[in-house]
Amino acid sequence: MDSLWNYKWLLVQGSGITLLLGICSLCLALVIGLAGAAAKIGGGSALRRIAGCYTTFVRSVPDLCMMLLLYFGGQTLLNKLGTVTGWWDYVELNAFFAGVITIGFIFGAYMTETFRGAYVSIPPGQLEAAHAIGMTHGQVFRLITFPQLMGYALPSIGVNWMVLLKTTALVSVIGLKDLVSYGMSAGNTTRNPFIFLLAIMAIYLLFTAASEAVLRALEARYTRGRRREV
Amino acid sequence: MKRRIAFLGVLAAAAMSLMPPIVQAEDVLRVGISSGYPPFDVLNSDGTLGGFDVDYANLLCERINRKCEFVDIEWDGIIPGLLAKKFDVIISSMGINEERMKQVDFTDPYYKGPSALIALKDAGFTADEAGTAGKSIGLLRASAHECYLKKHMANADMRQYTTSEEAYLDLQAGRIDAVLVDTIPGEVWLKSDPKNADKFAPIKADLYDDQCFGVGSGIALRKGNEALKGKLNAAIAKTREDGSYIALSNKYFGRDIYGN
Numbered sequence: 368m369d370s371l372w373n374y375k376w377l378l379v380q381g382s383g384i385t386l387l388l389g390i391c392s393l394c395l396a397l398v399i400g401l402a403g404a405a406a407k408i409g410g411g412s413a414l415r416r417i418a419g420c421y422t423t424f425v426r427s428v429p430d431l432c433m434m435l436l437l438y439f440g441g442q443t444l445l446n447k448l449g450t451v452t453g454w455w456d457y458v459e460l461n462a463f464f465a466g467v468i469t470i471g472f473i474f475g476a477y478m479t480e481t482f483r484g485a486y487v488s489i490p491p492g493q494l495e496a497a498h499a500i501g502m503t504h505g506q507v508f509r510l511i512t513f514p515q516l517m518g519y520a521l522p523s524i525g526v527n528w529m530v531l532l533k534t535t536a537l538v539s540v541i542g543l544k545d546l547v548s549y550g551m552s553a554g555n556t557t558r559n560p561f562i563f564l565l566a567i568m569a570i571y572l573l574f575t576a577a578s579e580a581v582l583r584a585l586e587a588r589y590t591r592g593r594r595r596e597v
Numbered sequence: 598m599k600r601r602i603a604f605l606g607v608l609a610a611a612a613m614s615l616m617p618p619i620v621q622a623e624d625v626l627r628v629g630i631s632s633g634y635p636p637f638d639v640l641n642s643d644g645t646l647g648g649f650d651v652d653y654a655n656l657l658c659e660r661i662n663r664k665c666e667f668v669d670i671e672w673d674g675i676i677p678g679l680l681a682k683k684f685d686v687i688i689s690s691m692g693i694n695e696e697r698m699k700q701v702d703f704t705d706p707y708y709k710g711p712s713a714l715i716a717l718k719d720a721g722f723t724a725d726e727a728g729t730a731g732k733s734i735g736l737l738r739a740s741a742h743e744c745y746l747k748k749h750m751a752n753a754d755m756r757q758y759t760t761s762e763e764a765y766l767d768l769q770a771g772r773i774d775a776v777l778v779d780t781i782p783g784e785v786w787l788k789s790d791p792k793n794a795d796k797f798a799p800i801k802a803d804l805y806d807d808q809c810f811g812v813g814s815g816i817a818l819r820k821g822n823e824a825l826k827g828k829l830n831a832a833i834a835k836t837r838e839d840g841s842y843i844a845l846s847n848k849y850f851g852r853d854i855y856g857n
Contacts, residue, residue, distance in 0.1 A: 373642035380644070435677065442681035457682050542670035542678060552640040552669070555633030555762040558789050 381549035395471025400478020425476035485519035518589035627684035693811035706813030709856025716775035724801035735764035744809035
């Protein structure tokens, strides 16, 4: 227990990185997801095909593989490009930034499906009615589609968020010290890996419990207008 | 809604501020290490890195008039990280072998430790091909030990781990029969807990094979970095001459680990 106490600030710091990385990735995934769903629903055949390829491709490649490919492969490609064109010698691809991009890119695919599914759940009659009383496309989206979309999508977003938060642990392989990475290094250094693993577990449990509370509040807010069907 | 968008904006700004373009100064030597390999690569509780590799890297940096800057990265990512120029050298107890020399260059070795097969005291098998047939042996994935096992203990059941600590855990749990590890950290592990020393012992502690373990542990650099390689080799020789190497080695191991 002493060793755990000695390393408490590192674990706090690692938790901060994990949370920040998770939240930034979530934001990116939500943006990609909305765009992807829009392309799949309202896009032309080319856009729809691109979005389809993206979700199929990303959801079938292991996360770790994607992380290594984008971070190390991307960096090597960037260096090569610089050498060939002579424009730069070396540009640092920041590990945090790369982590956000990769995790956001991966979970954007899941979010695309989440939003697409939620959109399909909105009764089309409502949209027709909204257009019929003269609402613009923007108004329909803001007042009719989006609030209900969130209501339908939130449970699935919640699941994605929890998986995403755990996926952040992969960043240790690209040199970013997150909670798991600090915990494992400290555990191996002090030869008390189990205590540190238990601490990591407890912290993740805390994050998950807090996320659930937030999600419940959000869900209550976005489903105010809906009659409980269960 | 506006407030929520503003919140996202703040987060995005926070993320951007974390990625300042890193200016490369000529007088900094970025050193890749993988912590969690005591007593060579250690993560201190204040977040700094320590251990023999780190202290020795600092000795070398002093002698080439550069400042060591350490990047802590998981073992699996350490060679890709070097190749992608995340750091300039790897000083992390990396054994020099042919496999790795296809990808990276090495300096002269800075220490040479044999390997050991550690098992239960009464395990009753020998550390050769016949003795280890059918035995499950844990080792570090992508390590020189993998090469050794395939060559000399071909009929053993190889179990690969991401860190040697995990291999020790499975040895303690009785899930594997033995671990194949570097002798020096292996001895440190045995001494770290009386329970280990009571139960386990090396079957053989002086396994050598230059083809697998190479000539010892060296500093890895990207290929074609001859100028830096020359400077580091000269610095290693200097630490041998001025006694700073032996002082450091004695501090950690109570003996000179430079090897023959």
